[in-house]
Amino acid sequence: MTTLLAFPILITLLIVQTAILSNITLLHGTTDVVFLAIIAWTIQRRVDTGWVWGIIGGLLVGYVSAVPIPVYLFAYLGSVGVALLLRQRIWNVPFLAMLIVTFTGTILLQGSTLIALRIANTPLALEDTINLIALPGLVLNLILALPFFLIFGDLAKWLYPEPLEI
Amino acid sequence: MRSSSARTWQTVVLALIIIGLIALALGGYLSPVTRVVMAPVISAQTWLSTRYITIQNYFRSPQDLVRLRQRNLELEAENARLETQIIELEQQLSETRILSALVDFARVHPQNRYVAASVIGRDPSPFVKYVIINRGSDDGLRRGMPVVTSQGLVGRVAAVTAGAGRVELITDPASSINVRLEPSGAQAVLLGSITGELALDFIPQSVSVQAGDLVLTSGLGGNYPGNILIGQITNVRRRETDLFQSATVQPVVDFSRLEILLIITNFQPVDISPLIPTPGAP
Numbered sequence: 001m002t003t004l005l006a007f008p009i010l011i012t013l014l015i016v017q018t019a020i021l022s023n024i025t026l027l028h029g030t031t032d033v034v035f036l037a038i039i040a041w042t043i044q045r046r047v048d049t050g051w052v053w054g055i056i057g058g059l060l061v062g063y064v065s066a067v068p069i070p071v072y073l074f075a076y077l078g079s080v081g082v083a084l085l086l087r088q089r090i091w092n093v094p095f096l097a098m099l100i101v102t103f104t105g106t107i108l109l110q111g112s113t114l115i116a117l118r119i120a121n122t123p124l125a126l127e128d129t130i131n132l133i134a135l136p137g138l139v140l141n142l143i144l145a146l147p148f149f150l151i152f153g154d155l156a157k158w159l160y161p162e163p164l165e166i
Numbered sequence: 167m168r169s170s171s172a173r174t175w176q177t178v179v180l181a182l183i184i185i186g187l188i189a190l191a192l193g194g195y196l197s198p199v200t201r202v203v204m205a206p207v208i209s210a211q212t213w214l215s216t217r218y219i220t221i222q223n224y225f226r227s228p229q230d231l232v233r234l235r236q237r238n239l240e241l242e243a244e245n246a247r248l249e250t251q252i253i254e255l256e257q258q259l260s261e262t263r264i265l266s267a268l269v270d271f272a273r274v275h276p277q278n279r280y281v282a283a284s285v286i287g288r289d290p291s292p293f294v295k296y297v298i299i300n301r302g303s304d305d306g307l308r309r310g311m312p313v314v315t316s317q318g319l320v321g322r323v324a325a326v327t328a329g330a331g332r333v334e335l336i337t338d339p340a341s342s343i344n345v346r347l348e349p350s351g352a353q354a355v356l357l358g359s360i361t362g363e364l365a366l367d368f369i370p371q372s373v374s375v376q377a378g379d380l381v382l383t384s385g386l387g388g389n390y391p392g393n394i395l396i397g398q399i400t401n402v403r404r405r406e407t408d409l410f411q412s413a414t415v416q417p418v419v420d421f422s423r424l425e426i427l428l429i430i431t432n433f434q435p436v437d438i439s440p441l442i443p444t445p446g447a448p
Contacts, residue, residue, distance in 0.1 A: 014290070015287075017290045018286075018287030018288055018289070018290055018298060019286065019287045022287065022288035022289065022290055022292075023288060023422075025292070028292055028360065028361060028362070029292055030290075030292045032290065034290070061290055064287075064289070064290060064298070065289050065290050065291045065294070065296075066289055066291070066294045066296045066324060066325075066332060066334070067289075067291045067293065067294060110293075113291060113293050114293070117293060117294075117339070117340075120340070121340075122339050122340040123339060123340075123357070124293070124339055124360055125359075125360070128359075128360055128361060129293070129360055132360065132361060133292045133293060133360060137292060
């Protein structure tokens with residue numbers, strides 16, 4: 001059920017991302033709502049489909065983007081791994097975990113994209129890339145981390161209700 | 167008998183007085199008297215009428231309020247419908263203007279065949295400059311086909327599915343295009359960047375290049391047809407120690423507001439990579 005739910009949610013977010021959010025830039029950086037949705041879902045307690053969401057999201061975004069698919073798969077699954085790790089470590093402050101995963105995941109995604117494009121002989125000025133794309137994108141992702149965390153928290157509570165203690 | 171005569175006289179006198187008063191009133195001689203007499207009457211009438219209307223309104227107002235609210239809702243709905251219609255018509259007008267410009271462009275270049283496509287999205291990664299269009303292989307699009315607007319060159323088709331395509335813009339950091347400068351006729355290479363700015367490189371030192379010179383595709387390399395306008399040189403950098411001059415280019419196309427594109431479908435890009443010698447090859 002929650003695996004199937006990944007398709008409508010992530011496809012809808014991908015459409016919003018490509019049609020609207022990619023046009024809204026801070027300097028040249030943009031947010032990545034598919035990434036935020038995956039980690040906001042994974043960070044919730046009792047959610048056990050984070051890896052599947054990561055794979056589905058990576059394949060969807062990789063299919064649409066000109067950036068090679070393995071980059072998104074690697075970055076999204078790496079972020080899911082970090083999210084699961086922090087979920088166990090910082091289980092009582094989940095929003096702090098969300099912020100840390102957003103930070104590390106965004107760095108992972110942008111770093112792996114940069115490396116992949118450099119391997120493909122795309123000339124990218126490192127300083128410009130960090131100042132104009134990576135840092136503004138990181139700021140936007142951190143700003144949107146809270147609403148995504150709250151929305152997916154409610155969704156997780158709805159789909160995984162607390163067991164009643166008798 | 168006597169009393170009957172007296173009553174008759176009284177009646178006649180009274181009638182004469184009444185007739186006299188009427189005559190005086192008609193002649194306007196009684197106006198001051200009328201004003202004094204009628205003033206309190208009119209005041210009383212006004213007071214009473216005002217109270218009556220107030221009370222009447224008090225009892226009738228709920229019905230009117232409901233009716234007015236209903237009417238207001240109807241008018242608001244009508245207003246919203248008309249505003250939506252205006253937005254739709256403005257959108258249609260904008261599209262018609264773009265299409266008209268594209269038709270003019272196609273008339274000027276009759277040797278090409280075109281397919282028009284709408285831009286429906288941008289690449290989710292900010293590291294690359296690609297747009298997604300609503301035409302694909304079902305519409306005859308193939309990888310490598312040049313994409314233009316009525317202003318000039320936009321890029322080329324990088325990937326296609328049955329119903330959609332991805333266009334690499336000339337501002338993409340991986341884009342490099344062989345260009346010709348006018349009026350000097352010099353050859354150079356146009357490069358994209360992550361900021362979306364265009365730069366010219368490999369301009370020979372011997373060539374005189376100035377701000378305002380036009381940049382057009384040269385057709386060399388086989389990736390693009392020749393003579394498609396790209397932009398104008400805005401700034402030239404020339405240093406004696408460098409092998410080549412470089413310059414920045416202002417594109418004629420506004421890449422932030424791409425809506426409708428034309429894909430040149432009868433141009434087949436030539437793959438010259440097998441002709442490029444590789445290190446270690448015999």
